[in-house]
Amino acid sequence: MLSIMKFSVFQILVFLLFSSFLYCQAVVRHTFIVQDTEYTKLCSTKTILTVNGQFPGPTLYVNKGETIIVDVYNKAHYNITIHWHGVKQPRYPWSDGPEFITQCPIRPGQKFSQKVIFSTEEGTLWWHAHSDWSRATVHGAIVVYPKNKNYPFPKPHADVPIVFGEWWKRDIVEVYNEFLHSGTDPNISDAYTINGHPGDLYPCSKSDTFKLMVNYGKTYLLRLVNAAVGDILFFAIKNHQLTVVGTDGSYTKPLKVDYITISPGQTIDVLLEANQPLDHYYMAARVYSSADGVEYDNTTTTAILQYNGKYAPSSPSPLPYLPYYNDTSASVNFTGRLKSLADENHPINVPLNVSTNLFFTVSVNTLPCIEGNACEGPNGTRLSASVNNISFVSPSIDILKAYYLNISDVYSNKFPSKPPLFFDFTADSFPSYLETPKQATKVKVLEYNTTVELVFQGTNLLAGTDHPMHLHGYSFYVVGWGFGNYDKEKDPLKYNLVDPPLQNTIAVPKNGWAAIRFKAINPGVWFMHCHLERHFSWGMEMAFIIKNGEGPKGKMLPPPPDMPPC
Numbered sequence: 001m002l003s004i005m006k007f008s009v010f011q012i013l014v015f016l017l018f019s020s021f022l023y024c025q026a027v028v029r030h031t032f033i034v035q036d037t038e039y040t041k042l043c044s045t046k047t048i049l050t051v052n053g054q055f056p057g058p059t060l061y062v063n064k065g066e067t068i069i070v071d072v073y074n075k076a077h078y079n080i081t082i083h084w085h086g087v088k089q090p091r092y093p094w095s096d097g098p099e100f101i102t103q104c105p106i107r108p109g110q111k112f113s114q115k116v117i118f119s120t121e122e123g124t125l126w127w128h129a130h131s132d133w134s135r136a137t138v139h140g141a142i143v144v145y146p147k148n149k150n151y152p153f154p155k156p157h158a159d160v161p162i163v164f165g166e167w168w169k170r171d172i173v174e175v176y177n178e179f180l181h182s183g184t185d186p187n188i189s190d191a192y193t194i195n196g197h198p199g200d201l202y203p204c205s206k207s208d209t210f211k212l213m214v215n216y217g218k219t220y221l222l223r224l225v226n227a228a229v230g231d232i233l234f235f236a237i238k239n240h241q242l243t244v245v246g247t248d249g250s251y252t253k254p255l256k257v258d259y260i261t262i263s264p265g266q267t268i269d270v271l272l273e274a275n276q277p278l279d280h281y282y283m284a285a286r287v288y289s290s291a292d293g294v295e296y297d298n299t300t301t302t303a304i305l306q307y308n309g310k311y312a313p314s315s316p317s318p319l320p321y322l323p324y325y326n327d328t329s330a331s332v333n334f335t336g337r338l339k340s341l342a343d344e345n346h347p348i349n350v351p352l353n354v355s356t357n358l359f360f361t362v363s364v365n366t367l368p369c370i371e372g373n374a375c376e377g378p379n380g381t382r383l384s385a386s387v388n389n390i391s392f393v394s395p396s397i398d399i400l401k402a403y404y405l406n407i408s409d410v411y412s413n414k415f416p417s418k419p420p421l422f423f424d425f426t427a428d429s430f431p432s433y434l435e436t437p438k439q440a441t442k443v444k445v446l447e448y449n450t451t452v453e454l455v456f457q458g459t460n461l462l463a464g465t466d467h468p469m470h471l472h473g474y475s476f477y478v479v480g481w482g483f484g485n486y487d488k489e490k491d492p493l494k495y496n497l498v499d500p501p502l503q504n505t506i507a508v509p510k511n512g513w514a515a516i517r518f519k520a521i522n523p524g525v526w527f528m529h530c531h532l533e534r535h536f537s538w539g540m541e542m543a544f545i546i547k548n549g550e551g552p553k554g555k556m557l558p559p560p561p562d563m564p565p566c
């Protein structure tokens with residue numbers, strides 16, 4: 001009797017162990033319900049698109065190398081797609097998300113189960129809508145934990161996503177439609193937000209402020225995500241230095257700073273030591289805007305870092321120092337100091353032997369007026385934007401499907417490796433004939449396993465400004481950057497090939513250039529675009545097709561059965 005009892009207890013233990021093992025192996029599923037939700041901010045109420053009713057949307061927590069499934073239900077009144085920003089999705093572009101690049105939109109009432117495949121990413125990424133400007137409110141953080149929570153720094157006391165957003169009092173669809181119709185810049189936003197809260201410097205926002213409670217003596221990992229629609233931001237915390245430890249899902253050498261610069265699309269992980277006298281301290285963010293003559297939202301969003309304990313907080317609380325709105329040297333001073341951690345546990349693999357050199361100009365342009373449209377751009381034109389003088393025209397079925405099924409007339413595969421004309425790209429003025437781009441849907445086709453160096457050259461056509469360029473399906477090493485025209489003899493001599501940062505978004509500095517390298521080992525269709533939404537809407541984007549390589553490991557996986565129909 002006793003022995004039977006023992007045996008059954010043992011059996012139960014085995015069963016429990018086995019089932020928990022099975023549970024761990026099961027693919028984790030998440031539900032995203034895209035819906036219309038009423039929100040009140042800055043004294044006015046409006047309906048916004050959200051995921052699960054939240055702004056920002058839910059944070060996804062995953063372990064390095066995991067695959068998850070997100071069931072996206074569109075219960076709203078707009079078409080939507082969801083992109084997993086910075087997730088490489090090896091050989092599986094099908095759930096990458098950009099509308100008419102890798103899928104057609106999920107229509108109201110439809111569902112799409114998106115498989116999200118994590119591989120080498122570790123740190124912070126994010127997800128967002130990738131159709132028109134709905135990503136203004138449809139976005140959230142992704143936290144990728146290291147194996148066994150084994151960080152290359154002492155384990156932080158807590159993990160805090162800090163998501164920056166941008167808020168218009170008006171409906172974002174109205175702002176977007178009016179912008180498209182006008183042919184000129186969009187209306188500037190009314191506020192920036194930190195985790196959905198504008199903070200107490202705005203009217204009616206005293207109680208709409210994000211608060212981070214901390215214990216003296218502890219260290220916190222802040223996972224910063226810039227989800228703003230069109231603005232690079234400076235961020236700082238009063239009296240606290242920040243130690244940068246990662247960007248775009250990859251570790252960096254620890255870098256102590258007083259402020260950070262963060263581009264739309266970029267993530268930055270910082271350690272915050274709660275080592276100051278017990279008090280309330282402001283965190284603040286405001287725009288870095290480098291384009292001359294372009295209006296910007298000059299407001300400041302704040303949150304409060306509040307120490308636990310009994311004390312009377314000082315009042316008023318001073319704001320932290322932030323660089324001036326147009327301080328380009330402050331911006332690049334931060335961005336240019338990022339370096340990969342590159343230690344023995346986090347080795348890097350910078351491609352040294354380049355086989356394909358690409359040189360892409362990124363420009364703001366004008367198009368002649370078309371009847372029936374407003375033409376409020378300079379001299380009665382419509383603003384536009386381009387890569388290598390080609391302003392991207394969105395196709396009406398997705399490029400991935402056209403490629404996979406060999407459907408012709410959807411895109412041309414003749415995207416040029418260099419611009420049609422070489423001139424002084426960063427001159428003060430230009431003959432007006434240079435201003436008008438071509439309009440086309442062109443992709444650059446690369447053989448599998450090519451080693452690519454891509455130099456982005458910013459131009460001063462219309463108004464030079466920073467362009468945060470984002471590549472899907474890859475992370476790339478940022479091996480160099482500078483101001484003025486890229487010099488192909490001298491500039492490569494100054495490249496960092498030892499510990500360049502591994503990123504998925506790089507802000508090409510105003511009237512300058514940035515050089516990136518990657519190895520084309522992820523077959524599929526991968527979008528590349530400026531992450532300032534107005535430039536994106538004007539056509540500052542293109543796509544790569546990376547062909548299949550040898551063997552099954554070099555080939556794209558087949559599509560899932562539930563791809564949204566066109």
Ligand SMILES: *[C@@H]1O[C@H](CO)[C@@H](O)[C@H](O)[C@H]1NC(C)=O
Nearest residue numbers: 168170171174175176178187
């Ligand atoms: C844009 O700004 C103008 C001028 O301030 C205003 O009249 C218009 O209503 C705004 N449009 C939207 C969609 O917010």
Ligand SMILES: *[C@@H]1O[C@H](CO)[C@@H](O)[C@H](O)[C@H]1NC(C)=O
Nearest residue numbers: 286295296297298299300325
């Ligand atoms: C922001 O711009 C407004 C309108 O142009 C101006 O009145 C205000 O002084 C500016 N505020 C700051 C902090 O620069």
Ligand SMILES: *[C@@H]1O[C@H](CO)[C@@H](O)[C@H](O)[C@H]1NC(C)=O
Nearest residue numbers: 290292324325326327328329
């Ligand atoms: C920044 O703006 C200020 C004030 O408008 C101006 O005086 C200054 O020249 C600008 N700096 C740069 C680098 O453009």
Ligand SMILES: *[C@@H]1O[C@H](CO)[C@@H](O)[C@H](O)[C@H]1NC(C)=O
Nearest residue numbers: 257258329330332333334337
């Ligand atoms: C960048 O910032 C560091 C630290 O504040 C400072 O020492 C350095 O002079 C700055 N460099 C430039 C080029 O502004």
Ligand SMILES: *[C@@H]1O[C@H](CO)[C@@H](O)[C@H](O)[C@H]1NC(C)=O
Nearest residue numbers: 351352353354355356450451
């Ligand atoms: C670089 O590539 C060239 C051409 O593909 C090849 O001949 C050479 O051996 C390579 N060098 C290294 C160091 O891999």
Ligand SMILES: *[C@@H]1O[C@H](CO)[C@@H](O)[C@H](O)[C@H]1NC(C)=O
Nearest residue numbers: 366378379381430432435462
């Ligand atoms: C607008 O036209 C004027 C006069 O023809 C010209 O000098 C100026 O460069 C033009 N501006 C733009 C942005 O094309």
Ligand SMILES: *[C@@H]1O[C@H](CO)[C@@H](O)[C@H](O)[C@H]1NC(C)=O
Nearest residue numbers: 402403404405406407408409
């Ligand atoms: C793709 O289509 C073109 C023309 O429609 C045809 O010539 C070609 O053989 C097709 N390729 C494949 C791989 O089916």
Ligand SMILES: *[C@@H]1O[C@H](CO)[C@@H](O)[C@H](O)[C@H]1NC(C)=O
Nearest residue numbers: 389420421433434436437438
């Ligand atoms: C872009 O292409 C158009 C059309 O061919 C041409 O008129 C224009 O000069 C080109 N601009 C640049 C900057 O290459």
Ligand SMILES: *[C@@H]1O[C@H](CO)[C@@H](O)[C@H](O)[C@H]1NC(C)=O
Nearest residue numbers: 353448449450451549550554
């Ligand atoms: C990729 O290229 C490298 C050389 O750069 C070569 O050693 C390797 O075998 C290639 N892999 C495939 C799958 O083609």
Ligand SMILES: *[C@@H]1O[C@H](CO)[C@@H](O)[C@H](O)[C@H]1NC(C)=O
Nearest residue numbers: 078079104105107396565566
């Ligand atoms: C939604 O997407 C479908 C399919 O691509 C398209 O036909 C329809 O026009 C889109 N609706 C809107 C409102 O954009």
Ligand SMILES: [Cu+2]
Nearest residue numbers: 467530532535
């Ligand atoms: Cu841009």
